Amino acid sequence: MLRLEPRAATPWWLAVASPLMAVVATMVAGGVLFALMGFDPVASIRTIFWDPLFGPASGYSRPQLLVKAGPLILIASGLAIGFRAGIWNIGAEGQYIIGGICGAAVALAAYPAEGAWIFPAMVLAGAAGGWAWGMIPATLRNWTGASEILVSLMLVYVAQRVAAWMAFGPMRSPEGFGMPGSRNLQHYPSAANPELMAGTGAHWGVVAAALAVLATWFLMSRHIRGFRIRVAGLAPRAARFAGVRPETLVAFCLGLSGALAGMAGLFEVSGPGGQITDSFGSGYGFTAIIVAFLGRLHPLGILLAGLLLALTYIGGELAQLMLQLPAATVQVFQGMLLFFLLGFDTLTRYRLRWRGTK
Amino acid sequence: MIGWTTLLLLMSAATPILFAALGEAIAERSGVLNLGVEGMMITGALAGFAAAHATGSPLAGFVAGAAAGAAISLIFGVLTQYLLTNQVATGLALTMFGLGLTAMFGRPYEGVKAPSMPGGPLGVNWAIWLGLALVPLTWFVLNRTRRGLILRGVGENHDAAHALGYKVRLVRLVAIAIGGAMAGIGGAYVSIATVLQWTEGMTAGAGWIALAIVVFAGWSPWGVLAGAWLFGGVAVLQLRLQAAGVAVPVQLLSMAPYLATIVVLVIISARQKYRGRGSAAPGSLGRPFHATR
Numbered sequence: 001m002l003r004l005e006p007r008a009a010t011p012w013w014l015a016v017a018s019p020l021m022a023v024v025a026t027m028v029a030g031g032v033l034f035a036l037m038g039f040d041p042v043a044s045i046r047t048i049f050w051d052p053l054f055g056p057a058s059g060y061s062r063p064q065l066l067v068k069a070g071p072l073i074l075i076a077s078g079l080a081i082g083f084r085a086g087i088w089n090i091g092a093e094g095q096y097i098i099g100g101i102c103g104a105a106v107a108l109a110a111y112p113a114e115g116a117w118i119f120p121a122m123v124l125a126g127a128a129g130g131w132a133w134g135m136i137p138a139t140l141r142n143w144t145g146a147s148e149i150l151v152s153l154m155l156v157y158v159a160q161r162v163a164a165w166m167a168f169g170p171m172r173s174p175e176g177f178g179m180p181g182s183r184n185l186q187h188y189p190s191a192a193n194p195e196l197m198a199g200t201g202a203h204w205g206v207v208a209a210a211l212a213v214l215a216t217w218f219l220m221s222r223h224i225r226g227f228r229i230r231v232a233g234l235a236p237r238a239a240r241f242a243g244v245r246p247e248t249l250v251a252f253c254l255g256l257s258g259a260l261a262g263m264a265g266l267f268e269v270s271g272p273g274g275q276i277t278d279s280f281g282s283g284y285g286f287t288a289i290i291v292a293f294l295g296r297l298h299p300l301g302i303l304l305a306g307l308l309l310a311l312t313y314i315g316g317e318l319a320q321l322m323l324q325l326p327a328a329t330v331q332v333f334q335g336m337l338l339f340f341l342l343g344f345d346t347l348t349r350y351r352l353r354w355r356g357t358k
Numbered sequence: 359m360i361g362w363t364t365l366l367l368l369m370s371a372a373t374p375i376l377f378a379a380l381g382e383a384i385a386e387r388s389g390v391l392n393l394g395v396e397g398m399m400i401t402g403a404l405a406g407f408a409a410a411h412a413t414g415s416p417l418a419g420f421v422a423g424a425a426a427g428a429a430i431s432l433i434f435g436v437l438t439q440y441l442l443t444n445q446v447a448t449g450l451a452l453t454m455f456g457l458g459l460t461a462m463f464g465r466p467y468e469g470v471k472a473p474s475m476p477g478g479p480l481g482v483n484w485a486i487w488l489g490l491a492l493v494p495l496t497w498f499v500l501n502r503t504r505r506g507l508i509l510r511g512v513g514e515n516h517d518a519a520h521a522l523g524y525k526v527r528l529v530r531l532v533a534i535a536i537g538g539a540m541a542g543i544g545g546a547y548v549s550i551a552t553v554l555q556w557t558e559g560m561t562a563g564a565g566w567i568a569l570a571i572v573v574f575a576g577w578s579p580w581g582v583l584a585g586a587w588l589f590g591g592v593a594v595l596q597l598r599l600q601a602a603g604v605a606v607p608v609q610l611l612s613m614a615p616y617l618a619t620i621v622v623l624v625i626i627s628a629r630q631k632y633r634g635r636g637s638a639a640p641g642s643l644g645r646p647f648h649a650t651r
Contacts (some may be wrong), residue, residue: 004441004442004648006648088446090450140620140624140627143628144624144625144627144628144631145627145628145630145631146620146623146624146627146628147570147573147623147627149393149446150566150569150570150573150619150620150623151620151623151624153563153566154563154566154567154570154616154617154619154620155616155620157562157563157613157616158613158616158617161609161610161612161613162609162613164609165607165609165610168607168609169607169609278609286454289450290451290454293447326461326462326465327461328458328459328461328462328558329462330458331454331457331458331461331462332455332458332459332462333458334454334458335451335452335454335455335456335457335458335459336455338447338450338451338454338455339433339437339448339451339455342437342441342443342444342447342448342451343437343441343443345443346441346442346443349442350442
């Protein structure tokens, strides 16, 4: 009988190999799924994973890579810190939406004034909005012990309805002919978050994501607070004896990941998204959870994982266009990827051993 | 005055949550925290709708919903019990996978009508009666039978249960499958009996509300019933206010169930924290079990 035996330490190459094996397994399982649905599996997989980068239309799709990866990496960097400490913020989607709304509110209040202060103020408002939304589950957990998992998740549904209310009510564009949705910030120079270098897709959110990767790497591997977070996750009791206050950690992790998600929302609404609509949240907050795990909660890993999942978004759209694959293919891929990843991760923590019958 | 129709609406709104939360309570009593309730519900909603549409029989729909919910829950079961993966992350994956899979395969069913539900005694359909009957039944099985005792023992202390010779993983796998089947029935109720059609993501967080209600209920079936009805009451109140044309935007009114869930969760957690009433959570909840011998 096959059985699992705990490893004392994970060999480094396995830590790298397990996410790669999960990606390959997802491609294989995806191919089987496509074949069952009557699509050509090889063509489908190539369209999703290869064509966006090197295919005939890659000139259009390549910049989209950074557009999609930016918010994913920004959000996942924050989430990973909490996950390391065993603090589960799964409501990043809500913090993203509220951040977008708060940032857009600053722009809409300032309209039509122009000034260099407007965009920085929007970034601050977006971060503050996301922080505040993340601090709700943090405060409730610290005061009453309510599960931050459930509270943060419930707040996603609340945030979605706030966005719908904003789009139909207070933020509806006076020039929108009664259509729901705010003014388009792309047409408002001081508030717009344009492509910084033509053809790269990089906007300020991508810059922020790169900074977040560096900053979280510094925090987690060079700063005492990062050390405390890691200890709290690995050995909660030891952390408490060492004077780490769990309340502080909860507030820090949820507040920080909320602020980063809020900034991601702001960069989206002022850039690629353009406006607050009733469907402003597009699932980045949930996909970022997969990015965080696929990146093994490590900043560099998150960078690569964010790019890969961005690729599945673009590839999924391409496959929808070229092969008429259903739009939800991407979601299925992402779900499968997380399953395979968790499964293969077992190999990093346990050794497989054959045991004869005694 | 609360009329019979209002009570009926309330019970109908509470039923999907009741099924899902009862199932999750069983799984959690065995020590498994499955955050995939939403994914299992939506799978049940689609499978149930498809089967009911194909056969014209709502009963076949509920059976298919239960089977699909149980089947998809076994992915979670095998990963967490045999590959010892993190239950929180695996449950999240199950929810995402279920939402994606149903969005993919649900396309042909959009805009299709469900077969009509037959009425039952007192104008209450038999699915509601089944939900109500499952409450005392679950209580009885958990608290008055040997199997229930083993399940609770596994949930309270899996090492002790293992030492006594009980098959911890098998008990949990069965509990997960029962939870999946019941979440599937709850989902099927949404598509077959309340909304009467299939739309992507139609369970709209009901699975997460069910998870919160299990905490509210203190892991007891009667508590689950109270929580589900409380939720049903809020849902009906919100619909009534909408219909009455209250001067509050619809989008804000529709937040009510989610906000109510948070409030309830906070009150219950605070009571456990400050009244010195330790949490009623099973001792081994969410902890992976790895037999050393």
